[in-house]
Amino acid sequence: MGMRIPFLKGHGTENDFVIVPDPDNALDLTPADVAALCDRRAGIGADGVLHVVRSAAHPEARGMAAEAEWFMDYRNGDGSIAEMCGNGVRVFARYLQHAGQVPAGDLAVATRGGVKAVHIDKDGDVTVGMGRARLPGADVTVSVADRTWPARNVNMGNPHAVAFVDDLADAGDLRTPPPFSPASVYPDGVNVEFVVDRGPRHVAMRVHERGSGETRSCGTGACAVAVAAARRDGADPAATGIPATYTVDVPGGRLVITERPDGEVEMTGPAVIVAEGEIDSEWLENATP
Ligand SMILES: N[C@@H](CCC[C@H](N)C(=O)O)C(=O)O
Numbered sequence: 185m186g187m188r189i190p191f192l193k194g195h196g197t198e199n200d201f202v203i204v205p206d207p208d209n210a211l212d213l214t215p216a217d218v219a220a221l222c223d224r225r226a227g228i229g230a231d232g233v234l235h236v237v238r239s240a241a242h243p244e245a246r247g248m249a250a251e252a253e254w255f256m257d258y259r260n261g262d263g264s265i266a267e268m269c270g271n272g273v274r275v276f277a278r279y280l281q282h283a284g285q286v287p288a289g290d291l292a293v294a295t296r297g298g299v300k301a302v303h304i305d306k307d308g309d310v311t312v313g314m315g316r317a318r319l320p321g322a323d324v325t326v327s328v329a330d331r332t333w334p335a336r337n338v339n340m341g342n343p344h345a346v347a348f349v350d351d352l353a354d355a356g357d358l359r360t361p362p363p364f365s366p367a368s369v370y371p372d373g374v375n376v377e378f379v380v381d382r383g384p385r386h387v388a389m390r391v392h393e394r395g396s397g398e399t400r401s402c403g404t405g406a407c408a409v410a411v412a413a414a415r416r417d418g419a420d421p422a423a424t425g426i427p428a429t430y431t432v433d434v435p436g437g438r439l440v441i442t443e444r445p446d447g448e449v450e451m452t453g454p455a456v457i458v459a460e461g462e463i464d465s466e467w468l469e470n471a472t473p
Contacts, residue, residue, distance in 0.1 A: 186464050186465035186466030186467070186468075186469065187465040187466075188462040188463070188464065188465070189204065189211065189462060189463040189464075189465055189468070190204075190205060190460070190461075190462055190463075191203060191204050191205075191221075191228065191460070191461060191462070191463050192205075192279060192282075192457055192459065192460045192461075193228065193230070193457075193458050193459045193460075193461075194234075194275040194278065194279060194455065194456055194457045194458060195271075195275065195436070195455075195456055195458065196271035196272070196274045196275045196310075196401065196403065196453055196454060196455045196456070197271060197400065197401035197403075197434050197436040197437035197438070197439060197453050197454060198399075198400035198401055198434075198435070198436025198437060199231055199232075199271035199272075199399050199400060199401040199402060199403065199436060200229075200230045200231055200400075201230050201231065201232050201233065201234045201271075201272060201275055202221045202222065202228050202230045202232075202233050202234070203233075203234045203236060203275070203276070203279050203457075204221075204233060204234070204235050204236065204463075205236045205279075205283065206235055206236060206237055207236070207237065207238045207241065208237075208238065208241050209237045209238070209241040209242050211235075213233065213235055213257075213259070214263070214472065215259070215262075215263025215264065216263060216472035216473055217263075217468055217472055218232075218233045218259040218260075218261070218262075218263040219261065219262055219263040219472075220468060220471035220472050221233060221463070221468070222261035222262075223471075226471065227471065228463075230261065231260075231261050231393070231396045231399045232258060232259055232260050232261050232266075232269060232272065232395075232396060233258070233259040233261075234256060234257075234258060234269075234272050234275060234276050234279070235256075235257035235258075235259065236254060236255075236256070236257075236276065236279065236280075237254070237255045237257050238253060238254060238255065239252055239253060239254060239255040239294045240253075242255045242257060244257075244296060245257075245294045248294035248298075248299050249294070251292050251294070251299045252291075252292040252293055252294035252299045253292075254276070254280060254285070254293055254294065255293075255294040255295070256269070256272060256273060256276045256293055256294065256295045258272050258295065258296070260393070260394065260395025260396045261395060261396040261397070262395045262396065263395075264394070264395040265296070266296070266342050266394070266395060267295075267296045267297045267341045267342045268295055268296065268297035268314075268340060268341035268342045268404055269295075269342075269403065269404065270312065270314060270340070270402070270403020270404040270405075270406070270407060270451055271401055271402065271403035271453070271455075272403070273293055273295060273300050273302060273312045273403070274302070274310035274312055274403065274451075274453060274454075274455035275455045275456075275457075276293060277291060277293060277302040277304050277310050277312075277455065278304065278310055278455035278456065278457055279457060281304050282457045286304075288304045288305065288306040289303065289304060290302070290303050290304075291304070295341075296341075297315065297340075297341030297342070298315060298341070300312050300313055300314065300315070301313040308454075309452050309453055309454055309455075310452070310453070310454070310455040311450060311451065311452040312403075312450070312451050313448060313449075313450055314340060314341075314403075314404070314407050314448075314449040314450065314451055315340075315341065315448065315449065316447040316448060316449065317338055317339065317340055317407065317408065317411040317443070317447070317449055318338070318339040319336070319337065319338055319339070319411070319415070320337050320339065320369075321337070322337050322366075322369045324336070324337045324345050324364060324365070324366075324369055324370075325364065325365050326345050326347050326362045326363070326364045326376050327362060327363045327364070327365075328354065328355055328356045328362050329356060331354065333347040333348070333349060334347070335347040335364070335376070336408075336412040336415070336416075337369060338408035338411055338412055339408075340404040340405075340407050340408050340411075340449070341404065342375065342394075342404050343370050343372070343373070343374045343375065343394075344374065344375045344376070344377060344404065344405055344408035344409075345364055345370070345374050345375070345376045345377070346377045346379060346408050346409050346412040347376070347377065347378055347379065348379050348380070348381075348412075348413075348416065349378050349379065349380060350380065351380060352378060352380055352388060352389075352390050354378065355378040355390050355392075357398075358390065358392045358397070358398035359397070359398075361373070361376070361392055361394070362376045362392055364376065372394075373394040373395070374394060375391060375392070375393050375394050375402060375404070375405050375408075376391065376392045377389045377390070377391050377402070377405045377408060377409050378390045378391075379409050379412075379413070382431075382433060385413075385417075385419075385428070385429060385430050385431065386430065386431045386433075387409060387410075387413055387430060387431070387432055387433070388432070388433040388434070389405065389406065389409050389432060389433070389434055390434075390435060391405045391434070393405070399436075400434060400435045400436030400437075401434035401435065401436040401437065401439070402434070403439065403451055403453070406432040406434060406439040406441055406451065407441050407449045407451055409430075409432055409441075410428070410430035410432055410441035410443060410449070411443055411449065413430055414428040414430065414443060421443050421444055421445045421447070422445055422446075422447060424445075425445050426445070427442050427443065427444045427445065428442065428443050429441065429442040430442075437453065437454065438453070439451055439452070439453040440452045440453070
């Protein structure tokens with residue numbers, strides 16, 4: 185039997201994560217390790233991994249250590265690295281509270297997308313300041329089978345293409361990444377959201393995530409959708425001076441997104457720890473090439 189590596193399982197609106205606490209950054213979690221852990225049949229199963237490391241112990245986060253003690257080293261389910269994960273930050277904060285590392289209330293979390301301000305309700309939702317959206321003006325299209333839609337290019341630290349459609353079923357089975365054009369707009373791939381209206385300032389979406397496939401929720405995606413919807417609806421807070429709040433339904437639940445006149449985007453939603461256990465390092469070694 186190999187060494188035991190502690191892990192937890194958690195989710196935010198059913199965007200699920202294997203959480204690996206590793207304060208001193210002692211584990212060398214390779215892309216193959218991450219993919220093995222996230223495998224839903226042969227592994228634990230998840231959309232991604234939240235590697236929990238002290239900022240001071242991680243080369244990518246050392247510069248943020250004075251502002252944020254903990255670094256979210258987020259990985260997609262295929263082992264690739266992404267700049268930011270909105271649901272992940274909420275679950276990461278809930279883990280820190282669950283582990284007794286932080287009390288409920290306010291804390292800062294270091295991410296590859298910068299330091300994020302988080303507020304943990306004791307037994308309720310977690311809110312995260314996601315920063316400002318960037319809307320590079322490029323015309324983009326996304327396709328499914330023989331249909332093509334215009335999409336809004338929104339960057340929430342990571343790239344998104346937001347397409348408004350008539351019916352969420354138009355997105356098909358999303359087993360493969362929806363093709364986009366022009367390829368030059370997203371050289372590192374993109375997360376694609378398909379969106380329908382549910383009512384005033386209320387939309388629903390499905391998402392195909394870069395590196396994870398179709399997921400039950402995407403926090404950065406929900407923020408990108410709210411920002412794109414506000415522009416479409418003539419409710420850009422920078423222009424009106426009025427905050428725009430959208431309810432975004434995802435297959436795994438509901439997120440509430442507010443964009444303020446200064447451009448800051450805030451997301452609120454649930455974050456749940458569901459289990460804890462130990463990974464057998466021998467299994468992990470054998471599971472990877
Ligand atoms: N599920 C996440 C986004 C994770 C990263 C994404 N797949 C990417 O590659 O950019 C979220 O909740 O934001």
